[in-house]
Amino acid sequence: MHGPGCKHDHDHGHDHAHAHGHDHGHGHEHAHAEKHEHGPGCSHDHGHDHGHAHGHAEKHEHEHGPGCSHDHGHAHAAKHEHGPGCSHDHGHDHGHEHGAGCDHDHDHGHHHHKPKRIRPPGHRPAEGGGAALQLDLEGALPGETDDVGRFEKLEAAIEAHRGVTDVHLRRDAGHPEVCIHYKPEVVSVSQLLTAAQRIGAEVAARYKHQTWFVRGMTSADAATAIEHGLGKLKGVLTASVAYASERLVVEYDSEEVTLKDVEAKAKQLGYALEVPSSGHACSHHAHGGGLAPLLEMPLVVVSGVLLVAGWAIEKFAGLPALVPTIVWALSMASGGFFAIRGSLKSLLQLRVDIETMMVVAALGAAVLGAWFEGAFLLFLFAAGHALEHRAMDRARRSIESLGALRPEMARVRRSGDVVEVPVGDVQRGERVVVRPGDRVPLDGIIREGKSSLEQAAITGESLPVPKKAGDEVFSGTINCEGLLEVEVTRLSSESVLARVVDMVAEAEAQKGPNQRFAQRLERTVAPLVMIGAVVFPVVLVLLGTPVKEAILRAVSLLVAASPCALAISTPSAVLSAVAAAARGGVLVKGGIYLELLAKVNAIAFDKTGTLTVGRPKLLSTVPAQGVSREELLGTAASVESLSAHPLARAVVEAAAEGGIQAPAGSDCEAIHGKGIRAKVGADTVDVGSLALFEGDAVPAEIAAEVSKLEEAGQTTMVVRRSGRYLGVLGVADTLRAGARNVVHTLKDYGIERTVMLSGDNAKVAKSIAEQVGLDEAKAPLMPADKVAAVREMGRKGSVAMVGDGVNDAPALAAAAVGVAMGGAGSDAALETADVVLMSDDLSKLPFALGLARQATHVMQQNLVIALGISGILIIAAVFGLTHISHAVVLHEGSTLLVVANGLRLLAIRPPAMKRAPEAAVGVQPAVG
Template identity: 85%
Template structure:
């Protein structure tokens, strides 16, 4: 099946457009809607709007498409892009079909749980030899190996989609906030505890953003059972509200987080008191020992509680290792060391919590920009209403100086708004009736009346906060590596710590020393720093990006973006402003400018194409009267025909007149204008050629500067993909400084071009998210511009530049590279320090207290290193002054 076919999907009746959004989280509160809809082959949500001159048209859905229905509860599922099926050979040779994971199982992100059910169901199908998850194309795909002689690709596709629909219907996933997690180990306790429930396929906790995602069999278990089990483990679950990064109960981890610091302080005071008593008084040895025992109890209160929970689950984790080490030291009479160990462990944890809270709060502060009440016009009065109760279609009044309460469209009033909350741009943007406004932005000048278009839980701001809070669950390779390592290290170290002293004693070491060295080994080898090394970096980087007006949807995209060495740009709306202007009118001999422009405007007034609008505007500006045209016929990609009076008028590019003689002076004029980078239209009335019109799009100010900055930062190839004609594309590419231009391309060709570039390295595609959805989906990283105004951009891209400003691209790239570097530094720090300590412990070169200080120190160092990313701000890019009009006007 060729790529061209894949993109042409039109939604059939009843398309609901709200199947499993989910970035690792699915908020379907078991209403069962949203999962039923499976798209036909290759639905790529960007439906080919094929735009003859490289302009996007409004996209029309099939009958019954219900873009925005209100479910009557607060969550609003977001459609997520679905990539066309692939047909690459299987890794070990043989034939294989690849389906986008999001299309096959909405909301699934990994190969456990629901995926395993799909795998089992597909493998039972005749002719299928193996099913697995594949990520080599930069996104998750279900790879189905099959025997072509038994089953055809199209039969398999239908079967796979039916199976996927059945699996998605029965096996669901749900996200909760978890309250009461004191440490990263609590995450494992919950995962293990819930994982044992019958009917739970997988449970995974993102500790940094306090979320739990459970995949479960809806026929065997209810959400209530899951909540009850979590409660039994000592953790409260709460269904998250849209747009809040933190739970309602302000980090209500019960008393946990509040008590942590005071207990550590008490433990420290007792530790010092015990040491002073032993040193400077003649009291019996029992007294300082009791003081140290108390110090251990307070400093290790949470660690002891956590380790008891994990031992009940027959599981060994970092906390257990620490508690065992401290108790081991105490039993041998080294009470001071034992107390010191738990004091430092507690202090490390308390500080790490503070740090992670800072990162979480910086995300929550994005959402705090929303007013809690809106001033709604009801009848003749203006009443204050909580934002959650305002309905779509109601009108809100925004006074100067107020923050806009809900997303909507201005119906009355003009003003300028400061949109830093959404786009990171602090310069106010002028707005007039008909323009969109977003909640959280500040009205600087006049009084506005705004018609509400989105409920408070669906506003752009709420979605940004959700996406940022959930980004940590989309784990990148570094994060997955750290997790796998941590899970294997803990049990191995524990076994080592039990075997090691036995070996030492057999070799003749005194028992006490052997056990103390084993305790030092336990401390040295516990992978604390490793556990927190990547989440702290991901959380900080994503929060810093969001503050700078860049939305990164997951840790995995940070890592992919950092590897990018080639960038493909869409032309219209990305490198150019996207609004063409008429620059040249070249009438044929004996034809006046008025006749040429007036005739063209009569016909073009019937069309909504951007090029048509430019002609109509130019005629109006020149005060040229255009008689009304009728009987419009659009010839796809070539131009239009219509009647003016009785005469037939054709307006379009030379392709429209193929096979008909075109006067030499007309075709020469076309060549001249296209050389100068203009898009041409030839006008013919009743068989007589009237002349040629030349239009051009204007370059975005700063585009050239951005391309140079990207090249300086090590991007090897920059390519423009355009639907416009090749000469125009080359002229603009040359002005911006791109390496090459490919044109004219249909959306399907853009996908092919991106895939082809992808063979040589990692490609990012930058587009305005309207007609570039398939190409954005095909690239390793899809970057959309102007996400604040475009739902399509928010849904399809992995990285969204909220403002319509290309200069955020180098910032996003730089941030991703720094974040990846920090993750790697953190892995090196945590593994390096552990390695050195393990060697020192094995050879008896270190005391417990030294091991503890270094071990906790490395954890704090790793967290602090991650938090550095919070401080990164976009540099104000001073673009070199550039001419606004991109072409040399041609005399005409």
């Protein structure tokens, strides 16, 4: 354990060696390095600039040794375990698990953007030649994802700057960038950067975005209605509706329009908006508000019964023709109740939608005396809608069921008593009591008791996980054995579960290419159909067709061409896939990432914490001639007990297991990236890699031993005491259970290249890559080299980067899809990645990949079904080969077919994984 705060960096096997460059969320690089007062003689080497302010959401707990007197004046996220006598003066709220300086405001009502990764500016030439500067879109305009709305304001403002010739959105680097073309002779890069940042800040302050629940949407078409209606509001830049999850995201100019105006306008359109409460996928009020959803099915049934009755009366009862006509009229009224209401709404806004077309068609038929056809048309239309709503509700409920796992009440210990309190009222730092069999109400840390918890709700693992005091627990998990006292670290609206539900519910609004294609098509098709429906009968009549037949044919054209199925084809698939993934412990943050993941043909893995567990073990002790194992290990442990480096901990643990007493060392000095030097008694002891002894004559047998252990995939440390070499220690990380199987499965899935990126030495990296079955290993790499390596791979195809989300955020950001592991425990992973595996189980990776591919196939099938059936019907209608009734049956049938096809994805479950014992990396040579 590093003593007096000795920051050790044996560049031996640990990528996280570099992850410790503490960037405490101060704007300037380590200007605070002099604030740290370390114990005697410890030369802290903070030499790296980690640009990302994920602060300390680091997994590696720094344990400060004795006498550490840090004064970190900032929000510490790392779980610091302080040694004795540590006089930390933090003076602030540790409760926040977010990175230092992370300004998280989880009031999801007004989406204060979750901090996402921000990539450094790029400088690639403009497409047509000339100079261009690229800024990460997230950095320039937080929360923006496309080139409409707020982006256009930014574009106009930057283009007004002198020397700027053009501004546009560029995605060729695998993520959205603002590309600014400029004249280098007129304006310098630094001037441009400052201007862009200033303009970006102004645009971001003035143009905001907000998410609502929409109540009262009856069809996918209502989404278009809302987007269209709100889009006309002065000051609204874009309005996009996720029909499947009933969310509306509006970008607006806060100086021209208020949220109240938007809500009023929506009300005028006939839809109620409500600010969603965090962690709930469904609205507080019944869907659609009021009676609508309850009445829908009964009215359809009534309509159907009347329809059949009218037909029977006409056929067999011999009553006057007026009777069946009245029965059919009643059938039309009940079947078309909601459709008629909806079409009146849209006609008042001078807008024509599918419902209006259907109602016009039905009334047209009735006027011409075809009452049966009219009633049949509305009956089928209503039945199709009712069934589709049922189906979409099922998908929504499967998301809501994720959040329903959270108890409503918590048992809180207050002034000696245990009281039942609603979870929303529990504050940070309070203690909740969790009995065996209860669900954990809020995220926190166990302070008393030990138990095993079933975490399927969060990570998808069905086997209970043992937990003891000091471990983290999540709301929604089940306590299987003992009584626990948990200190609350996150409020109920910020819990991992709430964030997962929110991200899943909003995933569909992040539209992928297939979804965008369907929307564009739908927007072009509807007006064309309306024009066609007016022009077509006129042409027919001029060609000599009887008026009645001409109008009936026009009506069937209307029915045939209305793009209902198209509108719902992708949302149903995206919603179902994202819900199924979340249930299996995989969080996909948007429809777009499903489509990107399906295209991936190369995968890069971080080594430490991803392929390996990240807990090194001492495997070999090789004492020199005439030295006992006790002396070698004891001396090394004395020095390493002053260090908190994972390798040091492995040595200390091994000495403790062997019962070797190690006298405490003093005067620690860390030699960056090479090892550690300290005093044991009066002797100077050096422990580190061969690089530490450069320029000294290292005995040949020691050097030979080092290369032998490194060949076997171990990280070596040479021990020298006052000039006498005592021997070599070999340490290796443990491979993750099942890592090899996962790599083979990925190969079966057609992944062409698998690469490991590691900060470790090349021999160790190569040895592990061979054991896991990867194509190649790239090592040793600094975080910046990892980014370069991912970009390099990205040139040849679509690449996914898998890491633990802590020190590999920039590399995750550089890949087409960033996949983070262990999202339940790390905020950094939840924020930075596009796809998050909630547990530390790599086997979820093939599951996520397979699901994404299936979802993409389903979207494509749905587009083919929707367009195919419409196409056939349009041709049939134009040539008069079809009756209205046939057209309606096929049209509604195709809508139900695409919804059902999408919902198939809900049934996908991850394969059950057997937990294998962890295998140690490296071949164990005989212990000398």
